Amino acid sequence: MICIIFDAFKRNFGVLLLAFVLSTSHSAFAQTAADLVADIDAASPGDTIIVPAGDYGAVSLRWNDFSPAVTLQFEDGAAIQNLRLRDVTGLVFENLMISAGIANDPVREIAVLVQRGGDITFRNSSFAWAEDDDPSNDGTILIFDGVDGVKVENSHFSDMRDGVIVKNSANVEIWGSHFTDLLKDGIILSGSNNIVIRENACTDFQRIEGLNAHPDCIQLQAGSNAVANTNVLIADNSILMLDGERAQGIFIKSRFASAPHQQITVENNLIRQAHHLGIYAENVDDLIIRGNDILPAFNSVDTPRILVRDPSSNVLIEENTAPLIRAPAHATVQNNTILD
Ligand SMILES: [Ca+2]
Numbered sequence: 001m002i003c004i005i006f007d008a009f010k011r012n013f014g015v016l017l018l019a020f021v022l023s024t025s026h027s028a029f030a031q032t033a034a035d036l037v038a039d040i041d042a043a044s045p046g047d048t049i050i051v052p053a054g055d056y057g058a059v060s061l062r063w064n065d066f067s068p069a070v071t072l073q074f075e076d077g078a079a080i081q082n083l084r085l086r087d088v089t090g091l092v093f094e095n096l097m098i099s100a101g102i103a104n105d106p107v108r109e110i111a112v113l114v115q116r117g118g119d120i121t122f123r124n125s126s127f128a129w130a131e132d133d134d135p136s137n138d139g140t141i142l143i144f145d146g147v148d149g150v151k152v153e154n155s156h157f158s159d160m161r162d163g164v165i166v167k168n169s170a171n172v173e174i175w176g177s178h179f180t181d182l183l184k185d186g187i188i189l190s191g192s193n194n195i196v197i198r199e200n201a202c203t204d205f206q207r208i209e210g211l212n213a214h215p216d217c218i219q220l221q222a223g224s225n226a227v228a229n230t231n232v233l234i235a236d237n238s239i240l241m242l243d244g245e246r247a248q249g250i251f252i253k254s255r256f257a258s259a260p261h262q263q264i265t266v267e268n269n270l271i272r273q274a275h276h277l278g279i280y281a282e283n284v285d286d287l288i289i290r291g292n293d294i295l296p297a298f299n300s301v302d303t304p305r306i307l308v309r310d311p312s313s314n315v316l317i318e319e320n321t322a323p324l325i326r327a328p329a330h331a332t333v334q335n336n337t338i339l340d
């Protein structure tokens, strides 16, 4: 009997050894939300945690601090409904699927909320509320509030009220991501600095009858605490109407005279839309609008344009193509192509 057990032990030794090697190479295999939280709590800086397929429901993390970051590698079919990070530093979410379902209170519900902390990356991930062609049951997808180091890379956002909201944060990169089937805004920034919004696309805005949603692909505002944004690059994004409703393109405004946006560059974006606010800027110091193509969508009755309003200072508008450009007399407007 002992020999049999020993033989079995010998047969399984390779498996045990493999498991031991894997565990000492700092990989873990979560099965439930509780496992996942426990694995993260037990991780060391630089670890990778494999998250197998399954529905993890609501996941809430706090007080984790990793440098270098810990990577959560989600396998296909691993879904989280609702994610909360509070005071978490150093996490990479790779191939995450957020499937938030129907929002009972779409104005207030948020699928992913990241508060404080920093060095948080979402990469190759997908995010959606209820994918049913009904925008009235979709909440906001992702909010960063007070986070130093935000990356959203090569990800897909659909069926949402608002997409990504970044407030009171720093060192933000939103890159290569697609926002589609959205009711309001793709990306909203307030009170933040050192931001790059590059190579994203907004397509197929939706509409609710009777709701004046002021949809924009990218909106900069000063927020309720009257802090605008500083050092922002918005480049190489595409904002296309396609089969959706017309929408505004890039909308930059601070309604607080004492809090202008500063050092804003809007460069090489393509906007093909049917709303006159193609690129709009008001209350900005140091503004460059360069090399953008603003084109009317097919059968457009409300031709998109570039519009800059005072208060604003040190404004340069050059090398754009647009049906119309309007700017204060003090702006430098040169080498643009005005479409007939
Ligand atoms: Ca929906």
Ligand SMILES: [Ca+2]
Pocket: 184, 185, 213, 214, 215, 216, 219
């Ligand atoms: Ca808006």
